[in-house]
Structure formats: C-alpha cells, structure tokens
Amino acid sequence: xxxxxxxxxxxxxxxxILSCSNASLLEIPRKFDWGESESVNEINIESVSQDIxxxxxxxxxxxxxxxxxxxxxxxxxxxxx
Numbered sequence: 001x002x003x004x005x006x007x008x009x010x011x012x013x014x015x016x017i018l019s020c021s022n023a024s025l026l027e028i029p030r031k032f033d034w035g036e037s038e039s040v041n042e043i044n045i046e047s048v049s050q051d052i053x054x055x056x057x058x059x060x061x062x063x064x065x066x067x068x069x070x071x072x073x074x075x076x077x078x079x080x081x
Contacts, residue, residue, distance in 0.1 A: 015074045016040075018052070020066030025051075033059030045069075 037057035044053045052069065054062040 017072040019070045021068045023066040025065035027063040029060045031060055
C-alpha cells in the first residue's frame with residue numbers, strides 16, 4: 001500500500017503523525033540527494049513485512065519497522081473570529 005503526496009493533500013492535511021509500537025528499526029539518513037526539503041513525496045507500506053518507507057522530497061528514504069502502526073491525519077482547520 002502506498003500513499004502519494006497528492007492523495008494526502010486532497011484530505012486537506014496539515015500534518016501526519018505516524019506511530020508504532022515495538023520499533024525494531026529506524027533509519028533516518030540525511031544525504032539530501034535531491035536538495036534540502038521537509039516535504040514527503042510518498043509513504044509506502046510493504047504488504048508482507050509491513051515495513052514503512054517514507055520518501056522525502058530531498059531523495060532520502062526514512063525506514064521504520066515495528067508493530068501496530070497508526071497514521072493520524074491532522075486537518076488544517078481555520079477558525080474566523
């Protein structure tokens with residue numbers, strides 16, 4: 001399963017919060033293959049292992065292995081006074 005950036009943006013998401021229990025692997029490289037960025041291109045969940053790879057706009061891939069993943073979508077809500 002994968003989530004593309006444009007699919008997440010159509011949900012009007014301000015931020016995503018990914019959590020898991022029993023993490024056994026977390027890799028966070030900072031090579032900036034494509035230049036500096038804080039944006040996410042894609043989130044992939046391997047169908048068999050359930051490992052998660054988050055591809056950043058910089059070209060770096062963050063890898064997470066754990067159990068009981070939770071992806072919370074925080075919507076951008078504006079309140080006018």
